[in-house]
Amino acid sequence: PEFLHLIHCKFYDHNAKWLICAVGDTEINFQFSVLQVITGFHHFHGGISKLKQVTGHAQCNVQCSIVAVSMDAVPSTMMTAVQALMDFQYLVQSPIIDDIQLTHISTALEEFHANKDAIIDSGFCCGQHGGVIENWYIPKLELMQSIVPSIRNTGVPLQWTTDTTEHAHITAIKDPAFSSNNNYDPQICRHLDRTNKC
Incomplete structure (x- = not known):
């Protein structure tokens, strides 16, 4: 479950x-x-x-x-x-x-x-x-x-919960996309690249 x-x-x-x-x-x-x-x-x-x-x-x-x-x-x-x-x-x-x-x-x-x-x-x-x-x-x-x-x-x-990955999806994908210019894929890739460099 x-x-x-x-x-x-x-x-x-x-x-x-x-x-x-x-x-x-x-x-x-x-x-x-x-x-x-x-x-x-x-x-x-x-x-x-x-x-x-x-x-x-x-x-x-x-x-x-x-x-x-x-x-x-x-x-x-x-x-x-x-x-x-x-x-x-x-x-x-x-x-x-x-x-x-x-x-x-x-x-x-x-x-x-x-x-x-x-x-x-x-x-x-x-x-x-x-x-x-x-x-x-x-x-x-x-x-x-x-x-x-x-x-x-x-x-x-409890070991099968998806809460962690769901939260990671929101913070890594949805939040940056919300503040984007609707150019979704390149914007998310650029954001993730910048995050990795920091």
């Missing part, structure tokens, strides 16, 4: 969208806008419902607050399912995973599956165009079934 796309992007594409749909755009935006500003964390002054091209760092910051923000506005069985999925996501990111941790990961996933129908029954599992989805044919959710066997076979998933 790879955290950026399997954990963080799945969180924002599914868990966050379910909770935004359940709480309502206006209310969840208001709740995020009034959260206390914490050094080192992104503060979402305009809320989270209209975010586009969200970075993994911003998704992690949303994950830290979304359960507390939406707790009172969501049916309890739905919140149990979302909390179980969040527990699963956090446990999988642990730097050391033993048999006890694997049991906790499996239990969290089972708890999600036991309560996930509350999300569809409440009508909060919505597609891209706002239509209610009546099934659980979501590839990223199906992929979660293979995480515990994968951990047993290959070890801790």
Whole structure:
């Protein structure tokens, strides 16, 4: 499993969208806008419902607050399912995973599956165009079934993270290209050559 796309992007594409749909755009935006500003964390002054091209760092910051923000506005069985999925996501990111941790990961996933129908029954599992989805044919959710066997076979998933290379791609390619004159390839090559000479 790879955290950026399997954990963080799945969180924002599914868990966050379910909770935004359940709480309502206006209310969840208001709740995020009034959260206390914490050094080192992104503060979402305009809320989270209209975010586009969200970075993994911003998704992690949303994950830290979304359960507390939406707790009172969501049916309890739905919140149990979302909390179980969040527990699963956090446990999988642990730097050391033993048999006890694997049991906790499996239990969290089972708890999600036991309560996930509350999300569809409440009508909060919505597609891209706002239509209610009546099934659980979501590839990223199906992929979660293979995480515990994968951990047993290959070890801790933290060793496969792409966060470092993704950050390097942003600082070495995207940032210089942003300040360029749109002559992309020669500009990036020149920038990298100059960086190597320094």
